[in-house]
Every structure is written in C-alpha cells, then in structure tokens.
Amino acid sequence: MRIGYYAHHHGSGHCRQADKLAALLPFGFRQQMTVFTSLPIDSYCFSTITDEQIVRLSAEDQLPEDVISGRAGEYWQPSSLHYSPVGNRHVQTRSWQLLEQIRQRQIDLMIIDVSVEVAMLCRTASVPYLYVRLAGERDDAPHLNAFAGALGLLAPYPRQLEAAVTPDWVRQKTLYLDFMPNKIDKLSTFPDFIDKLITLTTNGDIHKRLYSRLDGVNKSAKNNNHKDNNNKDHIVTVIKGYGGHDAIDAKLPELRCALPNALIVSLGPINDEVRDCVDIAAHVDDVSPFIAYSDLLLMACGLNGIAQAYNYATPLVVLPDERPHREQEVMAEALIEQGRALSWAQFITQTSNLSNQDTSSFLSINNDSISNETINNEKAALTDIQPSMAAQNFMDSIADYVSVKAWFQEWLLPQLGLRPEK
Template sequence: MRIGYYAHHHGSGHCRQADKLAALLSPELRQQMTVFTSLPADGYRFSSINDEHIVRLDAEDERPDDVLAGRAGEYWQPSCLHYSPVGNKDIQRRSWQLLDEIHQRQIDLMIIDVSAEVAMLCRTASVPYLYVRLAGERDDAPHLNAFAGALGLLAPYPKVLEAAATPDWVRQKTLYLDFLPSKAQGLPSFCEFMDELMTLTHDDAIHKQLVASVDKSFIVTVIKGYGGHEAIDAKLPKLRQILPDAIIVSLGPINDEVRHCVDIAAHVDDVTPFIAYSHLLLMACGLNAIAQAYDYATPLIVLPDVRPHREQEVMAEALIEQGRALSWPQFIAKASSMDSQNLLSSLSTNNKSIDHEQTALMSKQANLAAQRFMNSIADYISVKDWFQDWLLPQLDLKPKK
C-alpha cells in the first residue's frame, strides 16, 4: 500500500515519529511512504525518507484578512474541529494541496499525527486514515470525532502507560506500538563515555572529579529540550544543594543564572550514553525523551512540562505508578531523610557493569508491535483487505455493514 503520513509542525517530534516508522521498512518499500508537513526543511532532517517523498504544506496560521478567527466561539466553532479560520487563503491552499497530492501520488492510507482538522478533511473526502493518539486526556469532541472517523488508532507508547480516563472504546480501537525505536547507534563503553565527558569541560577540578567518579562519585544528568527548560532549570539550585558532591551534567539549553549549579553544560547529538551510564536522570516527559530512557535501569525523576490535554502529566503519572520514576516531591521527601551519598545509593542500581546487550534485546522485543504493523502495510495491496483481514482481528472489532 502507498502510505501518506501527516506530521504536525509543532516541534520535530511528529516528523521524527514518521522517520522511525519508515526505518522499519526496507529501503525499496520506503518509496511507498510520503510525509506531509508544514515543518520547514531545517526543522528536522529525515534519515529514512528522501526529499521527493516529503510534501511541504502551506502554513495554517491565522491571517489578518480571515473572515472568522480560528477559534471564533460557541456560535461559529464546529464541535468537531479545534481550529478552523474561515476565509484563510493559506489553509485553503494547503487543503487543496494535501488532497491533490493524495490523489496524484495515489495514496491508499493516511496516518495522521496529529490534526482533528486533517482527519475530518480526509473523512469528508473518503480517504481512509489511521489516527495517532498521543498520551494525555484527549476526551474533547474534536479528538473523539477524529478517533471515531479513523479505521483504527495508533499509540506510539506501551499500553501500560495509557491514561486511566481513556474510554474503553478508544482503548479497544487502539493498536499499541510501544515506543518506536530510534536509529541504531552503537553504545560506547563506560570508559569511552567518561572520555567524552572530559571533552565537554575545560575545568581541571571537574576533570579530577571525573577521574575519581569511576569508583567514588555519582553522575546526575539533566536532559532538557527547548519546549520548557525553564521549569527544570528552576530546580537546579535545589538539586545542587541536595547533591553537593555529584557531577551534574546539563544537556540542552540552560539559563545563565543557574549555570553555576551544574558542572558541565553541553549540547550533544546522542543522549543515549548519558541515559545508560548516569546514576540519576532528571527530565521532562516528552514522548521521544521517555522512549529513549524507558528501557534503561537508570533511576528517573520526571518533571512534566505543561502541555495541552495534560500530555506530559499523564505520562509522568503512569511512570510513577509503575515505579519507573519518581516525582520531584517524592525525590525531595527521600532527600530529607538521608544524606546525599546514601540517597543516590538508594536510588541507583546503575553502574558500568549493566548488561546493555540485554537492555537492547528488551528494546528490540518491545518494538515487535511496530514492526508487525509496518510489515502488514508492506504485505497488503488493498486497504480493504488489510482492514478486514489484518487490522480488525488485531482490535477484535467489527463495524456495522
């Protein structure tokens, strides 16, 4: 089947998810997948999808000449849409562009990640689609309509992290793909990781501490993106107070006024070695970040960013309920009852002898669901046959005839 993937332009995460799915296909079958997005070319660099299979859509921002604003209120806002300006020339062009490209490229099935408006456009145009469900409480009318209009729903996270409030019919209609695999990169040895840390600072005192850290000190890594690093930065003074002797590494942006609270502040291309070899992680609950950390034994403190539909809060609650993470208040409570050395020892099971081969195997097994899904798309020519013979048995559902 020829697949179209609509990737929302807020952040690079949606394009990254499309890239991860495409990577599960053989190189020749990747030519059957087209990505539609408004994200500029410099917003994300695809590794599994060629430029000729990426359609850059017009923006959908409000314009001063719109007849009605995107959220015009009770008497003008359709309940099935989150955002729908009227008379917006850009949205008119992108809608025509989207449908025309679907027609010209003979797209059989769309995957929508995420947009209630694109979902309704496809359903109205009789284009079959699957809808990507992100974490959080998405029980508003536009989301529920987008879910109902889909052939099925895709959740790029494990079922155990599902929100408690999710309706039963939504759960049943969902194919849980677990966390999608990132592009495979070899994990360096612990010694190689320590050598990398050495290159990230010119401070001789920290160099000496790093040499000693192999046996004595603890490494705490704080991972941040650009979507809300201020909230995590605000916790750094308290973190330093609690762990005065730890080596604290900040990855990503950092405010100047708290730079003194960390030993190393840097930007790196791959955070995986830091996740694998740190004794403690502090991070938000974005989907891609949690997907990277989930299968490692490193203790995790979660500080969810404020997002629509409690997206990160719900993910954090599920991780805490599983015992996979601590909240910041839980960490503070633990810290108040013991000294810093005993605190890190009580939290950490991590050291350089962790069986990372077993971790990689667990991750590979967890990704079998996504691989089976992509294999099914490659195996079928007809959407109808795939829907009836493969998807419906997976969901144990049957629509009315």
C-alpha cells in the same frame, strides 16, 4: 500500500515518529511513503526519508484578513474541530496541497500525527486514515470525532501507560505500538562516555573528578564489585528539549542543594541565570550514553525522551511540562505508579530525609540493583534495544497488503476485535 504520514509541526517529535516507522519498512516499500508537514526544513533531518518523499505544507497561522478567526466561540466554531479559520489563504493552500498530493502520489492510507482538522479533511474526501493517539486525556469532542472517523488508532506507547479516563471503545480501537526508541548502532563504553564528558568542559577540577570516577570503576571491577557506591562523583544528567525548558531550569538550584556532591550535566538549552548550578552544560547529538551511564536522570515526559529512557535501568525523576490534555502529566503519573520514576516531590522528600548524608547515600538507596558502568555486559537486554515488535508487525502488514480494504478486513479488524456496522 502507499502510505502518507501527516506530521504536526509542533516540535520535531512527530517527524521523528514518522522516521522511526519508515525505518521498519523494507527499503523498496519505504520509498513509497510520503511525509506531509509544515515543520521548517532545518528543524529536523530525516534519516530514512528522502527530500522527494516530503511535502512541505503551507503554514496554518491566523492572518489579519481572516473572515472568522480560528477559535471564534460556540456559535461560530464547529464542535468537531479545534481550529478552523475562515478565509485563511494559508489553510486553503495546505488543504489543496494535501488533497492534490494524495491524489498525485496515489496514497492508499494516511497516518495522521496529529490534527483533527486533517482527519476531518481526509474523512470528508473519503481518504482512509489511521489516527495517532498521544498520551493524555483526549476526551473532547474534536478528538473523539477524529477517533471515530479513523479506520483505527495508533498509540506510540505501551498499553500500561494509558490514561485511566480513556473510554473503553477508544482503547479497543487502538493498536498499542509500544515505545520506539531512537536506533543506535552500538552503545559506547563507559570509558568512552567519560571521555565524551571531558571534551564538554575545560574545567580541570571536573576533569580530575571524571578521571577519579573512571579509576574507581576500574578498581571496583577488579574487586568484582561493579558499583562503587562510596564514590561521591555520581553523574546526574538533566535532559531538556527545545519545546520548553524553563520549568526544569527553575529546579536546578534545588537540585544542586539536594545533591551537592553530584556532577550535574545539563543537556539542551539552559537559562543563563542557572548555568552555575550545573558542572557541564552542553548540546549533544546522541543522549543514549548519558541515559545508560548516568546515576540519575531528570527529564520531562515528552514521548521521544521517555521512549529512549524507558528500557534502561537508570533511575529517573520526571518533571512533566504543562501541555494540552495533560499529555506529559498523565505519562508521568503512569511511570510513577509503575515504580519506574520518582516525582520531583518524592525525590526532594527522599533526599531531605537523608539529613546530612551525601549524594552517594541517596543514589546507593535507589541504585542497589543497578550497575550502569557495566551495562554493556550485564544489561545487554537493556542496551541492545530492538524495535517494538508491535510496531514492526504493524509496518510488516502495511508492506504485505496491496489493498486497504483487504488489510482493514483481514489484518486490522481481527487485531482490534471490532467490526463496523454494514
């Protein structure tokens, strides 16, 4: 089957998800996949999709000459749509682009990540589609209509992180693909990680602390004690994306007060007024070593970020961004309930209850069973991350079938345990 993938332009995460799924296809079938997006070309670089496989769509921003605005109120806004300006030439162009390219490229099945408007356009044009469900509480009429119009729903996260309020029929119609972490060829060693940190700063004192940390680990390894809990230079990494970082930056002074002896690394954008609260501020292409070898992570609850951190042993403090439909809040609540993460309030309570004890005391309490320095050897199952079997099985099924109808009836419906009325 020829697959079309609509990737929303808010952030790069939707294009990244398309890239991850495409990587699971055999090479020959991968070339038959088309990505539709209005994300600027310099905002994400695909690793498995060529430029010829990308359709750059017109923007959909509101224009002064629109006859009716995109959100015009109860008596002018269809209940099945979130945003539907009338007379908007950009929206008209992108709709024509979508339908014309679907026809020209002979797309058999669309995957929509995410847009109820594109879903309704496909359903009206009788184009089969699957709809990607993000985390959160998406029980509004437009989402439910898009869900109902789909052949099936895809959740790029584990079933156990599902929102409690999700209707039973939506759960049953969903294929849970589990997290799909970014592929890494080989995780660097802990010494390589320390060397990387040293290149990120010219501060000689920090260099000494990092070398001391490496020496401490080497001595501990010789004594068969892989974790040096008395070492005060624990590494705390703060990971921020480009979709919003102000909320986490605002916590950096409090983080420094809570863990005064830690070596704090900030990855991603950072506000100038809090730069002095961290020891290293940098931008890196690969956060995997930081996730694997840090003693503590602080991050928001974006889908791709959590997907990368979820299978590692590193303790996690989550500070979800405010997003529509409580997307990150719901993810954070589920992680906390599982015991996989601490909320910011829990973290502050635990550190304040230690009174005058130092960083190593807090991290010793939370890291008793974790040996991140030797994770390459003793935590191989955590670092040799394999693609989600659910996602792989799904993409294998796409490659196995030529007919959408046969795939729908013979593969998808048995997976869901549902059958539409005739």
